[in-house]
Structure formats: C-alpha cells, structure tokens
Amino acid sequence: MTKICCVCQRVENGSHWKEEYEFAENERVTHGYCPLCFDVIMAELMESRDELSTEECAVHSSGQDSGQQTLCA
Ligand SMILES: [Zn+2]
Numbered sequence: 125m126t127k128i129c130c131v132c133q134r135v136e137n138g139s140h141w142k143e144e145y146e147f148a149e150n151e152r153v154t155h156g157y158c159p160l161c162f163d164v165i166m167a168e169l170m171e172s173r174d175e176l177s178t179e180e181c182a183v184h185s186s187g188q189d190s191g192q193q194t195l196c197a
Pocket of ligand 1: 130
C-alpha cells in the first residue's frame with residue numbers, strides 16, 4: 125500500500141517522500157505522516173499533553189481529596 129502524508133500530501137516511495145508521484149491505476153493508498161510531519165505532530169501532542177496535565181493539576185488541587193499524592197511534573 126502506498127502511504128500519503130495527510131499533512132503535506134507527499135507520497136512515500138521506498139525510503140523517500142516525494143511531492144510528485146504518479147499513482148498507478150487501482151493503487152491502494154493509506155494516509156499517515158511523513159517523518160517531518162510526524163515530528164511536528166508529536167511536538168504538538170507533547171504540548172497539548174502538558175496543557176492537559178496542567179488542567180488535571182488544577183482539578184486535583186481544587187478538592188476531591190482521594191488521599192493520594194498527585195505528582196504533577
Ligand atoms: Zn508530511
């Protein structure tokens with residue numbers, strides 16, 4: 125299956141990602157991320173995870189004492 129980056133639309137061709145690609149007839153494609161966009165997505169995920177954990181900390185510190193110490197990195 126041919127993988128297309130759903131962000132920059134480049135097409136995986138072996139170990140290369142090409143911007144210009146001729147699709148064969150009946151070629152099956154799947155969407156994913158090229159290494160570059162994958163890095164960007166992961167960076168964004170890490171950022172949003174930080175935001176999430178910040179929100180969790182706010183919730184934990186505003187009550188609901190479960191008797192557990194919540195470590196907020
Ligand atoms: Zn990409």
